[in-house]
Amino acid sequence: MKKILFQGLGVFLLVLAVGCGEESKTIFTENDINIVPKPLEMKLNQGAFRFTKDTKLVAANDQTQVFEVLQNKFVSAAGWNLGVVNTAPSSNFVQLSTDVSLPEEAYNLKVTENQVIIYASGHNGFLYGLETIRQLLPVSIESKNVVSNMNWDIPNVEIKDSPRFKWRGFMLDVSRHFFDKDYVMETIDQLALLKMNTLHLHLVDDQGWRIEIKKYPKLTEVGGFRVDQEDKPWNARPTPELGKETTYGGFYTQGDIKEIVAYAESRGITVVPEIEMPAHVMSAIAAYPELSCFQKPIMVPSGGVWPITDIYCPGKETTFEFLENVLLEVMELFPSRYIHVGGDEATKTNWEKCTDCKKRIQEEGLETVEELQSYFIRRMERFLSSKGRTLLGWDEILEGGLAPGATVMSWRGVKGGLEASEAGHDVVMTPNSHCYFDYYQGDQDAEPLAWGGNLPLSKVYQFDPVVEGMSEEQGNHVLGGQANLWTEYVPTKAQAEYMTYPRLAALAEAVWSSKDNRNWDDFSNRVSSLFQRYGIMGVNYAKSAYQVTTETSVNTENGVISIALKSEFSQADIRFSLDGSDITSASKKYSASVDIDRTTNIKAQVFKDGEPVGAIFEKTIKYHKAVGKPVTYINKYHDSYKGAEDLGMVNVVRGSKNFHDGQWQGWLDNDMELVIDMESPTELEKISVGALENQGSGIYFPIQVEVFLSDDGKTFRSAGSAKREYAANNGSELKDFVIEIGKQTVRYIKVKATNLGTAPTGGGSWMFIDEVVVE
Structure with missing residues (x-):
């Protein structure tokens, strides 16, 4: 033998x-x-x-x-x-x-x-x-x-x-961008593979009403379609003119819904519908203007809307008659115990002016419009409860007092979950910090456009629905957790898959497996098999977890920069070069930090089984004369964004479009002013200041950067400035403000960056700076 x-x-x-x-x-x-x-x-x-x-x-x-x-x-x-x-x-x-x-x-x-x-x-x-x-x-x-x-x-x-939690969910937003029945069923298949048991369908929002309601046909005939402005950035789409042709959209017939629900049930999944109220309903108001306070005709918006002021009028009885009729048809289609009513982000300025709302406030003995929202939600909760259902809403339903039988979905961090569970209400934890799959999952420069924030695979895996500060009794009110894919920036099936997988696998383990049975390195090994399955199935999963990132430190005595390479997977096989040469399986294998003392072009990539995986990392580390030099802050950065602190402006590591990457120093409503001590007279020609703008997150370029020079550190002379007037910017942009100073020999450099001040939308203005490059 x-x-x-x-x-x-x-x-x-x-x-x-x-x-x-x-x-x-x-x-x-x-x-x-x-x-x-x-x-x-x-x-x-x-x-x-x-x-x-x-x-x-x-x-x-x-x-x-x-x-x-x-x-x-x-x-x-x-x-x-x-x-x-x-x-x-x-x-x-x-x-x-x-x-x-x-x-x-x-x-x-x-x-x-x-x-x-x-x-x-x-x-x-x-x-x-x-x-x-x-x-x-x-x-x-x-x-x-x-x-x-x-x-x-x-x-x-x-x-x-057996599962740790009984609610193991995923929300798919089909309103901002419509996904057909087949894709919903494909999503159900992927949920079943991971033993998830809840599909939350976000069927209604300002940008589209996606479910047929026979009593109100205009909800889909009008509300289901919008003017096609898909060629423009989401938050830069102008308000459509009344009567303009609407061609983008779609909806599910009641027959479609029945098929989806039955298919999900056969796979062990409950479909929970979300019918938004009182806000995020411009699609309904476009169809039936009489549902709003002032009955003004509007179009379904094609993109972002903020603040959301066109909302349902709770002063009119006809509003509640409409909603109850809608929910009766919804409940006929969805056997789910839970009916999600949204309840978030309602700007109530119209309620403050509306005579019907004022009358309602007086008749019900209410004091504020927040209490009027609470009346609205309580009334809908009583209706759903009378039909044997449970009202579920985003944590804003806590404002003004929570309806007795309501369940809270906590998204603005964990505060809502803590508050609701302490009051004896059930909660589903879905904090945006760990569960919002519209956030970036890797280097923004290598990722498709996303909403913002950063949620890598490893951070999703850290999610625990029972959070610090909960008592055992509060923990018993935690039904489980859920991931959410909002689709403002997700127009296609391929991109939806990219944003969902493999992060959904990490979420699935977080809500199924026992807490002491979870280990990131162990999961890292197992999930690679799932990647192979996704590849065979044709799922467009993200390989972002394989991206190479850097950690940098500076030896202040000799100015040598030490660079560590890593990926989310701790045992990753990283190959690299320091001379800009292409990376192959024969390239040098990374094992320990590398030191550089000159401008260097680093390339690196993760390899698995001898083949490259994930995006190639390439960055030029621009070694300049101020690296590691002492920095004195006259106006110091904000405690929330410290970057590399005292060395943050002179550590050569540039920030990315992800302002949470640890490289940015931030100033809120304040100017940046600092002094760099070159320690000895040094010949200079040019100074550059790196900045970030992301107006959607309240971050604006400085409107001016000034440079001053000194020989003694006391008396400074102006050496030049770079100005930039405010301009609307719907993207995320990196910019170097360059000041040419001619050849000068000095010891001290003062740099001042002037904050925009009040943001155009009101409120504070952040200014983010990552490096002062001295050449």
């Missing part, structure tokens, strides 16, 4: 030659098991179960639909139609076995060489057991074409698994 060891497809194949025939068996190690989210308990035993064309699927008659996903996978990838039977044969079968002692979504899985048995108390538990089997199979099971010469083996394991 001869033993030959092969390595391939992530497993080891032990080929045993016996006589004239060969029988191969797969030997698995724990490193070959890459289930996401990670199971609660798992024991690996020797041996494997092999699927063949004769493998039987065993279930009671009312359970057979559960096998649909696994059957379809084998039809596509193996060309086998695995038969479903009611009675188990002697071997070679997968069986569903009901165990009523298990919690609702729990499952136990036992695999031996002869059989696979899934124990669960109901539909979702069986589904999750089958999804685990799917992830135990070779990644080629995701192929849409038959794969030849493949052993469809899974390891002999014993798994006990």
Whole structure:
């Protein structure tokens, strides 16, 4: 007998030659098991179960639909139609076995060489057991074409698994950009793979009404379409003229909704509808102007609107009649216990002027428009409660007092969740810091345009719905967590996938796996298998976690810059060059920080299995005369944005368009003024000051940068300035303010950058500076 060891497809194949025939068996190690989210308990035993064309699927008659996903996978990838039977044969079968002692979504899985048995108390538990089997199979099971010469083996394991939280959700905004029924169903499939159980559909917003309401047909006929301005930046789209042709949009018929809901239910997923109120409803007011305070005709906006003043009028009884009629049709379509009513970002200036609203405030004994919003939400909560449903809303529904039976979705950080849970209300945690998938996930210069902020894969993985400061009782009110994909900057299916995956996998593990069973490095290894699955399925997943980033320190004694290279994955194989040469598998492997003392062009890239992955990193470190020199701040930076503190202006590391990258120093409503001590008379010719503008985030270029020179540090003379008048800017832009000073020999350099002051939209103005380059 001869033993030959092969390595391939992530497993080891032990080929045993016996006589004239060969029988191969797969030997698995724990490193070959890459289930996401990670199971609660798992024991690996020797041996494997092999699927063949004769493998039987065993279930009671009312359970057979559960096998649909696994059957379809084998039809596509193996060309086998695995038969479903009611009675188990002697071997070679997968069986569903009901165990009523298990919690609702729990499952136990036992695999031996002869059989696979899934124990669960109901539909979702069986589904999750089958999804685990799917992830135990070779990644080629995701192929849409038959794969030849493949052993469809899974390891002999014993798994006990159940979710930590009962709300494991994902919100898809289909209003800002419309995604058709097929894409919604594809999203449901991806949620099911990760054992998620809630799809929150954001069906209504200012820019589009996406659900057919038979009693009010103009909601989709008018509200479902807008003037096509997709060629312009979201926040730079002018208000459309009344009567202009509307061609961009779409909506789901009630038949579409029924299909989506039924499909989701078959995959263990509840679809929660969101019907916004009282704000984010310009699409409804465009269709029915009488719903607003002043009944002024408007168009569906094509892009961003702020502040949102065209909102429902709570002073009119007809408003509530309309909303109740809408919700009656919505409840007929969605069996979900929860109906989301939005409740966020309502600017109530029209309510303050409206005679109907004033009358309502007086009649109800209210004092403020905030209390009027509370009246609005309480009234809708009573209506939904009378129909056996639970009102769910964004944390703004807390303002003015929370309706007794309402559940809060906390998005503005965790404060809303803390407050609501302390008052005894259930909460779903979805803080924008960890759950907003419209944020960037890597270097903004290498990423598609996004809303702003930075939410890399590793930060999503850190999410915990039970937050610091919650008592045990408050923690019991936390239903779970949810990711949100707002789509102002997400116009296509490909981009929606890019923003969602693999971050959804990290979120899924955060809300499924036990807290002590989660480890970033372990997840990093397992998620690579999921990347392979996404690749085979044709999912446009982001590889941003492989991007190379830098950490830099300066030795103030000799001015040498030490640069560390890293990616989100701690064991990443990084190859680099310091001379601008192209990166290949033969390039130098990064192992420790590199020191530079001159202007250097760094290139770096992560490699996996000898191939480059993720975007190439390239940056010129511009070594200049002030590197590491002492800096004295006359007007110091804001505590919220310190950059590299005292060395921040002279550490040569330039900031990116992500103003949270740790390189920017910020001044709020204040000028920057500092002095650099060159320590000895130094010949200079040019000084550049790097700045960032992101007006959507309240960050503006300085309107002037001035340079002053001194020999003694006391008496300064003007050496030049660079001015820039305010101009509207809808993008994010980096700019160097350059002051040519001619050849001068000096010791002290004073730099002053003048803040814009009051922002054009009112409120404060940030000014962000990353470096003073002295040449």
